Amino acid sequence: MNAALRKQRLRAFIRQVWDLGNSAAADDYIAECYRIHHDPGDPWDGQSLDLAGYKDRVDRSRAAFPDQAFDIQGLFADGDHVVMTWLWSATHRGDLPGFPASGRTIRMSGATAYGYDADHRLTGHWQITDRLGVYQQLQANLSATR
Amino acid sequence: MNAALRKQRLRAFIRQVWDLGNSAAADDYIAECYRIHHDPGDPWDGQSLDLAGYKDRVDRSRAAFPDQAFDIQGLFADGDHVVMTWLWSATHRGDLPGFPASGRTIRMSGATAYGYDADHRLTGHWQITDRLGVYQQLQANLSATR
Numbered sequence: 031m032n033a034a035l036r037k038q039r040l041r042a043f044i045r046q047v048w049d050l051g052n053s054a055a056a057d058d059y060i061a062e063c064y065r066i067h068h069d070p071g072d073p074w075d076g077q078s079l080d081l082a083g084y085k086d087r088v089d090r091s092r093a094a095f096p097d098q099a100f101d102i103q104g105l106f107a108d109g110d111h112v113v114m115t116w117l118w119s120a121t122h123r124g125d126l127p128g129f130p131a132s133g134r135t136i137r138m139s140g141a142t143a144y145g146y147d148a149d150h151r152l153t154g155h156w157q158i159t160d161r162l163g164v165y166q167q168l169q170a171n172l173s174a175t176r
Numbered sequence: 177m178n179a180a181l182r183k184q185r186l187r188a189f190i191r192q193v194w195d196l197g198n199s200a201a202a203d204d205y206i207a208e209c210y211r212i213h214h215d216p217g218d219p220w221d222g223q224s225l226d227l228a229g230y231k232d233r234v235d236r237s238r239a240a241f242p243d244q245a246f247d248i249q250g251l252f253a254d255g256d257h258v259v260m261t262w263l264w265s266a267t268h269r270g271d272l273p274g275f276p277a278s279g280r281t282i283r284m285s286g287a288t289a290y291g292y293d294a295d296h297r298l299t300g301h302w303q304i305t306d307r308l309g310v311y312q313q314l315q316a317n318l319s320a321t322r
Contacts, residue, residue, distance in 0.1 A: 071309075106257055108179070108252035115304075139214065143252065156261055156287075159304065
């Protein structure tokens with residue numbers, strides 16, 4: 031029961047907050063304290079965020095990639111966690127340090143283990159993304175436009 | 177019941193085959209056909225391996241890192257899958273393309289979704305590793321020894 035509900039809520043959260051950029055909707059999904067346990071390369075790695083901090087993270091993360099979309103590959107529920115495996119794509123529309131907006135499509139893949147509280151809100155995550163793949167695409171686009 | 181058994185078998189498999197390098201022990205854990213569904217940067221990404229092919233992958237992958245050890249962070253069982261989140265460390269003892277053996281410790285993290293058959297054997301995986309983190313360490317070690 032909980033597993034199906036939590037998977038459904040995770041799909042809705044990813045769609046509303048991360049794909050469509052409705053960071054205010056995080057109120058319905060994120061606990062008062064959200065812990066980023068492990069997320070190499072993420073600027074918020076290791077931090078605990080309140081709701082305002084979480085929304086700020088969403089807004090800043092999406093700034094360079096406003097049309098981003100997650101393509102969920104698998105959802106795996108066990109105990110108080112749901113793990114999501116995913117692909118992601120976005121048009122590079124905003125500047126990143128060292129990489130001005132290219133207008134090109136960037137693709138990424140990753141896996142994220144989300145923790146839940148008793149109210150089925152997200153309490154944090156442990157995440158790996160294929161950063162090297164993204165870096166190589168940004169680098170190739172930079173070379174192509176020079 | 178299946179979930180606990182499969183988690184226990186996964187721990188034993190990682191320890192015997194990947195940590196200790198007993199690739200012959202894969203006979204007990206790997207199905208006749210093992211599919212690497214998604215594993216960016218892995219030389220076998222997208223391939224289907226028979227048992228001999230799987231053992232060859234173990235032997236080749238471990239060659240540069242003979243003392244490698246996985247530190248399992250979480251195991252999440254759902255349906256016919258178990259997802260493992262993990263840290264990894266090893267001494268860089270063998271040459272890699274562009275990176276001669278440095279004798280330094282390399283650290284990595286990743287997440288792997290393993291599929292199981294009815295005999296609790298592994299049928300394949302979907303994996304993400306933090307390749308950029310590894311690349312940055314190899315690069316730093318190369319600069320330090322130049």
